[in-house]
Amino acid sequence: MDTRFDEIFTHEENEIFRVVFFPDRIYHARHLSATRSSRYRYYVSEVRNSADGTAIKGDVFLGGTRLCPVLRIEYAGIRLVEQAREAGRRLGPRVKAWIKLIGDDPAHAAEAVLTLHWDSAIGAYAAEIWGTLEPSPGAAHDHRVLPLMGRDAPITRIPQLSPLLGSVRRVQFAFSEEGVLHPTGQRFEPRWDNDYLRSHQEPRTQEPSSPQNTVQDLNYQLDFQRGYFIPDAADVPPVNYRNAMTDPDNPERFDANVIRMRWLLQRELGSELVFFHEVTIPPGTIEGTHRHIGSEELYYVVSGRGIAYMGDGDDPATDSYPLVDRQVFGIGTVKCRELPVEPGSVIYTKSGGVHGIRNPYDEPLKFVAFLYHTT
Known part of the structure; x- marks a missing residue:
C-alpha cells in the first residue's frame, strides 16, 4: 500500500471519506499466515471481495528479500453454514475450495482444489498459495511458520497455479464441506456453496x-x-x-x-x-x-x-x-x-x-x- 495514503486518511477535511477508505486499510493490517514471525512481511497489492469470499494478492518477503507471489483465499462460510444446517451438520475445522485462476490472457488458466483452515484470528477459513515453499538461498523458514506449510496446509504450493500467481486477473471459486464429519471421521456427501447457483x-x-x-x-x-x-x-x-x-x-x-x-x-x-x-x-x-x-x-x-x-x-x-x-x-x-x-x-x-x-x-x-x- 502506498504510505502516502496514511496521511490522506488523517485529513480532517476528508473525514467523510473514512467510510470509503476504511475497507482498503483493514485488509493491509489483517492477520496473515506467516506474520506470527517478524521475519516475514507481506506486500498486498490487491484485495477483492464477494459476499462470503476474499482474494488477497501480493508478495511475501523473508528476511527483507522477496520470496514469491502469494494469493490468499478467505471464506466466511455463512452460506455453507446454512447448507450444512439443512443436512443436520455443523462445519468442521476445514472446508474445500474449487479455485480457478485466469491470467491476463484468458487462454492462460488453471484450476485446483484447495483446503481452507479455520483461522480464529479473522473468523474465517483461509489458506495461502505461495509460489514456492523453498526459502531464499542461505535462509531458512522460521520454526513457527514451517509447521503451517505443505500439501493441504494453511500455506501451500499448487504447481499448476504457481505460474499464474503474479499475473492473475480473475479468480473463480466455489466452496464445499470437507466431506468428513468432525471429530468422528464419518464420511458424507458434501454440500456446496456456488454463489446461489450463480x-x-x-x-x-x-x-x-x-x-x-x-x-x-x-x-x-x-x-x-x-x-x-x-x-x-x-x-x-x-x-x-x-x-x-x-x-x-x-x-x-x-x-x-x-x-x-x-x-x-x-x-x-x-x-x-x-x-x-x-x-x-x-x-x-x-x-x-x-x-x-x-x-x-x-x-x-x-x-x-x-x-x-x-x-x-x-x-x-x-x-x-x-x-x-x-x-x-x-x-x-x-x-x-x-x-x-x-x-x-x-x-x-x-x-x-x-x-x-x-x-x-x-x-x-x-x-x-x-x-x-x-x-
Missing part, C-alpha cells in the same frame, strides 16, 4: 426469454481489473424478456409484452452485488409485480413516464397513493400502492418488499437498476 445473462439471441441467454456459472468470481468504462450503454446489446415476472394466468400477459435489459455489469461487481443494468419498458408493456426475498433492488428512472407498484405498507409515505390489487408473481393477489414515476423517481425495495412497473404511455420508459443479496 448465472449471468448474455445477448446470444434476440428471441425473448430464450434459455440461450442464461449462462450457468455456478461459482463466485473476483476480478482484479481496476476500472470499467462504457462509452454509451445504448451500444450494449439488450436481452429481451417476454412477460417477465408474470404468471401464466395473469391477465396482463400477452405475446407482445417484451421488455429489454442491457446487462452493463454483472460478475465484475464485488461484495453482494449481483447486477447493474438498464431496463426499457416499451409503450404498453409491463414488468410484472414481484416480491423480493433475500435481495434488495433499486430503480432510478432516467427517461419516460410510468406507473410503479409498491406493496401497501412497504413505505408508509406512500399511503396517500391509490390502493389497488396486483397479481404478484408466484404469490397471488396483494394490495399495492400505485405510484406515478418520471425521470428522477426512485423505487427501492428491500427483502420482503413488492414492486413492479408498467408503461401506459406512448414513449419508452427507461430506468437503471442494481440488485444485491442481503447477508
Whole structure:
C-alpha cells in the first residue's frame, strides 16, 4: 500500500471519506499466515471481495528479500453454514475450495482444489498459495511458520497455479464441506456453496426469454481489473424478456409484452452485488409485480413516464397513493400502492418488499437498476 495514503486518511477535511477508505486499510493490517514471525512481511497489492469470499494478492518477503507471489483465499462460510444446517451438520475445522485462476490472457488458466483452515484470528477459513515453499538461498523458514506449510496446509504450493500467481486477473471459486464429519471421521456427501447457483445473462439471441441467454456459472468470481468504462450503454446489446415476472394466468400477459435489459455489469461487481443494468419498458408493456426475498433492488428512472407498484405498507409515505390489487408473481393477489414515476423517481425495495412497473404511455420508459443479496 502506498504510505502516502496514511496521511490522506488523517485529513480532517476528508473525514467523510473514512467510510470509503476504511475497507482498503483493514485488509493491509489483517492477520496473515506467516506474520506470527517478524521475519516475514507481506506486500498486498490487491484485495477483492464477494459476499462470503476474499482474494488477497501480493508478495511475501523473508528476511527483507522477496520470496514469491502469494494469493490468499478467505471464506466466511455463512452460506455453507446454512447448507450444512439443512443436512443436520455443523462445519468442521476445514472446508474445500474449487479455485480457478485466469491470467491476463484468458487462454492462460488453471484450476485446483484447495483446503481452507479455520483461522480464529479473522473468523474465517483461509489458506495461502505461495509460489514456492523453498526459502531464499542461505535462509531458512522460521520454526513457527514451517509447521503451517505443505500439501493441504494453511500455506501451500499448487504447481499448476504457481505460474499464474503474479499475473492473475480473475479468480473463480466455489466452496464445499470437507466431506468428513468432525471429530468422528464419518464420511458424507458434501454440500456446496456456488454463489446461489450463480448465472449471468448474455445477448446470444434476440428471441425473448430464450434459455440461450442464461449462462450457468455456478461459482463466485473476483476480478482484479481496476476500472470499467462504457462509452454509451445504448451500444450494449439488450436481452429481451417476454412477460417477465408474470404468471401464466395473469391477465396482463400477452405475446407482445417484451421488455429489454442491457446487462452493463454483472460478475465484475464485488461484495453482494449481483447486477447493474438498464431496463426499457416499451409503450404498453409491463414488468410484472414481484416480491423480493433475500435481495434488495433499486430503480432510478432516467427517461419516460410510468406507473410503479409498491406493496401497501412497504413505505408508509406512500399511503396517500391509490390502493389497488396486483397479481404478484408466484404469490397471488396483494394490495399495492400505485405510484406515478418520471425521470428522477426512485423505487427501492428491500427483502420482503413488492414492486413492479408498467408503461401506459406512448414513449419508452427507461430506468437503471442494481440488485444485491442481503447477508
